[in-house]
Amino acid sequence: MVLPEGFVVPPWYLLVPAVVILGGVVALLWAIDPPVTDRSVLAFAPWMMFGAALHVLYKLDAFPPAIEPLFSAPMVYVVTAIVAGIVWIVAVFLHIGGLQPTIARFVGVAGTAFFTVFAMVAILQSIDAGTFDPFWPVIAVVVTGIVTTIAWIALSLWFTDVAATTGATGVLVVFAHTLDGVTTAIGYDVLAVGEDVPLSLLILEAGESLPTAEYVGAGWLFVLVKVVLGLVILGLFREYVEEQPRQARTLLALVAAVGLGPAVHNVLLFIVT
Known part of the structure; x- marks a missing residue:
């Protein structure tokens, strides 16, 4: 499928x-x-x-x-x-x-x-x-904020030009995909929610096959992949943002939407169900 x-x-x-x-x-x-x-x-x-x-x-x-x-x-x-x-x-x-x-x-x-x-x-x-149960959604948002901050600080220290060029748009991309990763991980490991996207399920199953799954669950690998993916995309877009900022930021907004939409969907769904 x-x-x-x-x-x-x-x-x-x-x-x-x-x-x-x-x-x-x-x-x-x-x-x-x-x-x-x-x-x-x-x-x-x-x-x-x-x-x-x-x-x-x-x-x-x-x-x-x-x-x-x-x-x-x-x-x-x-x-x-x-x-x-x-x-x-x-x-x-x-x-x-x-x-x-x-x-x-x-x-x-x-x-x-x-x-x-x-x-x-x-x-x-x-x-x-x-x-109504906001406990895990609140945990997800807090964890996402911490992970996003760490990831952005690391990007700013080691790839300062990428962070400076992409700016607030870059932060939104990283936050969106981190939140998607964290909510998916919580849903899979804690709330026993099935994953609909085949590629995401493949990564989660790979995490489940690792020795660490017994101690920290399977979702951490998915979170790592999503964070790294967001950072890599920003790196690839650096020159594009410098040369054609309007078109590049429009595409980055779409990239953020692909992460933030499903992530907020997960948050709301966890709250209401």
């Missing part, structure tokens, strides 16, 4: 309009060519988290059956990109019209609001159902 479990292709009458709308949003963004800086990338972090909240609500059967496939994987990424893209376009025009001091602030505040509302819906449902 190559595709993750739970991979759903929605009906054509939902898929086609969503793809067409996404194409229109991307085309308009291409035409207006908004700036992409460290602040821009950080402003989109809540939107990555918003997509995760939508998918958790999908797993909780919170959406009407008619539109439920829109929030399955991978369709939820398309829906999130559409909403975030439209907000980005609105932010650009508000900034041009002098109604907003910066584009990034509007995008970030709107994303935070969207994520907060939908995450709270999931949390309130779990409280009503008696399944």
Whole structure:
């Protein structure tokens, strides 16, 4: 199996309009060519988290059956990109019209609001159902903060040019993939949660076959791979960021989203189930 479990292709009458709308949003963004800086990338972090909240609500059967496939994987990424893209376009025009001091602030505040509302819906449902439990998610976030700090300090000391060039975008990439690794490890080793992604499962099984598995579990290897992967990607992007910062930071934002989306999905799912 190559595709993750739970991979759903929605009906054509939902898929086609969503793809067409996404194409229109991307085309308009291409035409207006908004700036992409460290602040821009950080402003989109809540939107990555918003997509995760939508998918958790999908797993909780919170959406009407008619539109439920829109929030399955991978369709939820398309829906999130559409909403975030439209907000980005609105932010650009508000900034041009002098109604907003910066584009990034509007995008970030709107994303935070969207994520907060939908995450709270999931949390309130779990409280009503008696399944609310934030212990391991909090542990995961704390451990991720510590590991990210250590990794970034190491990068800054040994590859100072990479850390200086990628900046806050680089920190987000490392944090996102570290959180994905830590939450996956906790889910696999502590909470007995199965892994849907075949490649991730392969790494976890490799960790399980090591002599250390008896003492520290299998997930540590996955965490290590994710942290190293994030750092290596930053190293490979250093020259690209220097030469074409806008395109490079856009791609790094996508790299961060690939880690932060599943990671926040894990955190929320652990909290509510």
